Every structure is written in structure tokens, then in C-alpha cells.
Amino acid sequence: MSDAGVMEDVAEDTLAETAVEDCPSAGVGRGGAGIDGTAGVIDAAALDASGDTCGSIETMPVAAGSAVDASRLTDAERALMTRADQWLAAHADEFERTLARWVAVPSICDDGYAGGEAADDGGAANDGRPTPLGPAVADMFDVASEDMRAMGLAPCNHGGYALSAAVESGDSRFDLEVGGEDEIALVGHLDVVPAGDGWTRPPFALTREGEFVFGRGVHDCKGPSLVNLFVLRMIRDLDVPMRHRVRALMGGGEETRMNDLRGYLAREQAAGFSLVTDGPFPVNYGQKGILQITMSVPAPGIWRHFAAGSAANAVPGEASIELSGISGVAVESAIAESSERYRETVRWDAAARTLHAQGIAGHAAFQDGTVSAIMLLTGFLAESGLLDGPDHVAELATARALFAIAQSKDGRGLGIACEDESGPLSFNLGRVMPDAEGVSETDGNADPLNSAEFGAPNGSVGAEASGDNASAETPGERLRLQCDSRYPVSGNGPDIERTLRATVAAMPADWDVRVESVHDEPAYRIDPDGVECRTLTRAFNDFFDADKQPFTMGGGTHSRLLPRSVTFGADFWYMEDIARKAGHPAKPASMGEDEGGAHSADECVNTANLLTAAKLYLLALTRLDGMLE
Numbered sequence: 001m002s003d004a005g006v007m008e009d010v011a012e013d014t015l016a017e018t019a020v021e022d023c024p025s026a027g028v029g030r031g032g033a034g035i036d037g038t039a040g041v042i043d044a045a046a047l048d049a050s051g052d053t054c055g056s057i058e059t060m061p062v063a064a065g066s067a068v069d070a071s072r073l074t075d076a077e078r079a080l081m082t083r084a085d086q087w088l089a090a091h092a093d094e095f096e097r098t099l100a101r102w103v104a105v106p107s108i109c110d111d112g113y114a115g116g117e118a119a120d121d122g123g124a125a126n127d128g129r130p131t132p133l134g135p136a137v138a139d140m141f142d143v144a145s146e147d148m149r150a151m152g153l154a155p156c157n158h159g160g161y162a163l164s165a166a167v168e169s170g171d172s173r174f175d176l177e178v179g180g181e182d183e184i185a186l187v188g189h190l191d192v193v194p195a196g197d198g199w200t201r202p203p204f205a206l207t208r209e210g211e212f213v214f215g216r217g218v219h220d221c222k223g224p225s226l227v228n229l230f231v232l233r234m235i236r237d238l239d240v241p242m243r244h245r246v247r248a249l250m251g252g253g254e255e256t257r258m259n260d261l262r263g264y265l266a267r268e269q270a271a272g273f274s275l276v277t278d279g280p281f282p283v284n285y286g287q288k289g290i291l292q293i294t295m296s297v298p299a300p301g302i303w304r305h306f307a308a309g310s311a312a313n314a315v316p317g318e319a320s321i322e323l324s325g326i327s328g329v330a331v332e333s334a335i336a337e338s339s340e341r342y343r344e345t346v347r348w349d350a351a352a353r354t355l356h357a358q359g360i361a362g363h364a365a366f367q368d369g370t371v372s373a374i375m376l377l378t379g380f381l382a383e384s385g386l387l388d389g390p391d392h393v394a395e396l397a398t399a400r401a402l403f404a405i406a407q408s409k410d411g412r413g414l415g416i417a418c419e420d421e422s423g424p425l426s427f428n429l430g431r432v433m434p435d436a437e438g439v440s441e442t443d444g445n446a447d448p449l450n451s452a453e454f455g456a457p458n459g460s461v462g463a464e465a466s467g468d469n470a471s472a473e474t475p476g477e478r479l480r481l482q483c484d485s486r487y488p489v490s491g492n493g494p495d496i497e498r499t500l501r502a503t504v505a506a507m508p509a510d511w512d513v514r515v516e517s518v519h520d521e522p523a524y525r526i527d528p529d530g531v532e533c534r535t536l537t538r539a540f541n542d543f544f545d546a547d548k549q550p551f552t553m554g555g556g557t558h559s560r561l562l563p564r565s566v567t568f569g570a571d572f573w574y575m576e577d578i579a580r581k582a583g584h585p586a587k588p589a590s591m592g593e594d595e596g597g598a599h600s601a602d603e604c605v606n607t608a609n610l611l612t613a614a615k616l617y618l619l620a621l622t623r624l625d626g627m628l629e
Contacts, residue, residue, distance in 0.1 A: 293484070
């Protein structure tokens, strides 16, 4: 994700606003003066109905040059940054209005929506729209396409997998060439993870509090994707000379299997260079490999209907379970006599006969400061003595199995711990749910793109490794565990999978833990001394008068699928020193390190910092334009 001199003139001529079809698209209009609005929850529905103000949103001013050390820029660059400040200040209200519309769409990707019935038409099964990633993503593309047209940008829908617009020679047209060496792409995504638990603000309504706006996707990655469109407009409106065509590309399935870019690249050629705006600053040149793992355990008694968490790549912040056949007095006594960890996080609702655990949610790739509620709940049940005795033998075995898996944050308990200069392996049990259809080794997390169109995924569903466990179960007899592991850039996914399977096979027989499927996204790395990394690093350091160096991370972005790319912002979340140089804090003072970030409850972003990132991207693109062939 992240992530001038005069006001934009509003063109009076507007082409017919027809529905956006497969690229090339039809219809583009100009529009876009900013609006005044109100603090608090921003009513996107009212905006849709009226196209006018929703109150008085107190948008924060753009940092007018305070982030730039003028001595490290050329005269032309200093003049461009001044004009960019003026342009962004004139369009700040419009930015927030548009972001409110986008956040109002719960655009959660459904990779399995099209199934096998729409393989030939990209999944066109919803009102004639291409919907390979599900109707929610298609709805998001419709809203974004409408806003792009209002900005004077020509939207291209790439078979329902991605949406884009490009500017070349000061113009945005639907018939511009897609990809190739003459193109630089700014890449984000418009899908989001589920809201999950623990929100104190509405997840799908933009809420402003001081300098920050809250809502699912403001940070990852609707806010940065909107930044990319604003960068295109600045290139056009400020008449910035560019040898390369610049495209803003927004996928619709990054948070799940990244099938969005797989579908896009099956139809289009990649840009000569891609700048992915879906992570931290400065330059990210390497990303850990990702194993998406489905496991299963038995679901006897109290576990039969247990469900917790929202996604494999999100640390669950809340978990609860109904305890039938267990005395409420015994539960309260067990909590009172337990360790401090459980006394402070586990509570009993006697009226509902439900045990609750409160953790700290966050992104599976950045687990420092997070606490898994599934780990707390299962650990309490495994250690408290509540499940001792002959009536709860099977239930206790499942509690112990779940606890062993959930507490293995570094993979040590699963035998897969390892590390290198990119950091240690991480593991997260993000979601548990009853199996409604019966688990077998050949379903689970199977990749819907395992087809002739895209080729087999980089993973195994090794039925041969499971032996007798491969047979299907009766629905409801097992729990399905969705897990996420990030392994070091020097690691080997198949080797880690083999070790995981061997460790699971050696677990106590009464736990009956099974590895149902493993999907491997190999690690990604680009030369940190290459011209792209050096150019972007210098642009960042010149812009902020800093001395930051390229880095690796556990987060996974579209960079790993693009042949020549880096991830470069638009996120200052972990760079408070840089955010302060820009004149605005990176995160609310009341929030801890992993509260309010990507995949967390109360996801938030400082909009002034997003607009600062837009200026930085403009500078970086002008330099890349001169350095790339």
C-alpha cells in the first residue's frame, strides 16, 4: 500500500458514462472540485445520493514543503513540489470524500465465487459483470470506476481481476497500450480483509477523529490506491513531462491468493517497472515466502460449533466458546485460580454460558505486540483443569492440539523455526471454523487457479503424504484451521512443508492433527543495489533529508508476482521519525505499535501523510523516468 500551481479546471465536456467493460473501457468524463464536509462518521451513501457535502469534514492541511530538504533537490524539483503542494491542498477534501465512498464497500474477495462454470468468460455471472473475485469486488470496481471517470481518468476493467487507468503525454484514454517497457505502474489493491473483532468504530464507514480517519482499507490498501490515482492526475494537470506511460493498477484479490494479478498477467503484459504502494517506506527489496496452510483437528463436544478469527493472515483479537455440560461455578473458580495471563484476558458470561478471550489483533506478518485470542482460549481450556475427567477426554485432546498450534508463533512447536537476515519465520493460526462439508486432503485450501488458464499453483496438496488421513470426514466432525506462515527469503517452501508434515505426524495420536493442504508463495527479492532501488532510496532520502536503507519484510505484496518491481510505501506506520518530519504523526498517540494498523481493528491512517506520499511518488516517478530505459 502505502502506499501544481493552480486548481484543476473542471472540463465541461463529458463523454457518455457507459459501464466499464473489459479493457479498453468506454466513457470518461472530467470533474472534481473538492467539497466541504463534517467531523465524525462520513456518510458515503449520502454522498452517492447527492454528490455534495456530507457535513464539514475537517481535512488536515497538506504539509506545505516542510517534509522536503530543498538543498537536496534540483530547482525544477523544488518548483514541482511547490506546485504539488498547491494541487493537493486544493483536492484534499475530494480525497476524503472519495475514500469514504470506497470504505463503504466491504470488498472482501471470494476466490471461489466463479467456480468452474465461468472459466471461459472470466466469471461473468453477476448482471453481466466479470466477477471472478466475487460480487463484492465487482461492486468496488464499479464505485471506483465511477470516481475515476469523475477525475477525468479512463478506467479499464481487466476481466474483473483488476482495474486501472493510465496517463501518457498528458492524456488518459481507454485505448492506451497496457504494460511493456514504456510503462511504469503504481500498484495497489481494492479488496480488504474481513472486519474481524474488536472495532470501536464502524469498519465500513469512514470516521474522522483529529488527524486520522478510521475504516477497513484506509491503510491497506484503498487509501494508497487512491493516492496512486491522485499522482496520475498531478502528472496530467501539472504538465509533468514523462517519457514513460504511468498506470495506476488496482487488484481485487491481494488479501487472499493474489489471484487478481495472476488473472491480470494472464491477459496483459506487465509494466516495464512496477512500484507497489502496499507496504512500508522506504524501499522493500525482499519479502519472505508465504505458506498458506489448512490443518484440521477433531471437533467433539464443545468444539463442534467452535469458530474464531476472520482470516489466516490476521491475528485473532477475540474468541469465544459455549461450554455445555460444565458448571459455571467451576468455570469462574478456574479463572480465579489461573495464571495472570488468563485472569486478565478470559471472562465468563454466565447468562450465555460462554467463555470469552480477549487478545490483541494484528497482521500475521508483523506479530510483535499482538496476542492471539485463540491461543488464550485454548490454552486456558487445556491448562485450567476444566476438561479433566473421563467425560471430556476427547475435548481436552482437541484443546491441547489447538493450543500447541496457536502458540507456535515462531514455528518452533511445529519444528519449522528458522531465520536469516530477513528475520525469523512466523506462524499464525488465524481462523478456526467447523467443517461444513467434510475435510479431505484434496480440498481444504485448494487454489481455484489450479487450472489450464494459469497453471498449477506453487504449492502442494500432497495427498500421498497423508496416508489414511486422506479420506473425507462426515461434515461437522472436524475443525478446519486456516494458518499463515512467513519464512525467510533464503528458505525453501517445500522443505518447510515436509518438516511440518513430519512434526504433525509425530504429535500425540489422540490429537489427530492433519495437514490438509499447503500453498507456497516463494520468497521474493530484487537487487538492492540495482538502479531502481538506488533511485527510489535516494528520492526518499532527498525528500525527507534522511538516510534510510532498503529492507526486507514478512509482509507479502504484489511485488512477488511482478517481474520487475519493488514495494515502496505509502505507509509511515513504523516510521514515526519520518512522519514527524512530514509534520504529522504516523499513528494516534493512544494506540500501541500494532493497534490500528493493517488487518487490525480500528484500522486508521493520517490522511495528511497519504498526501505527503503522493508528493514523494511524484518526485520518485520523475527520477525513475529519467533512469529507466
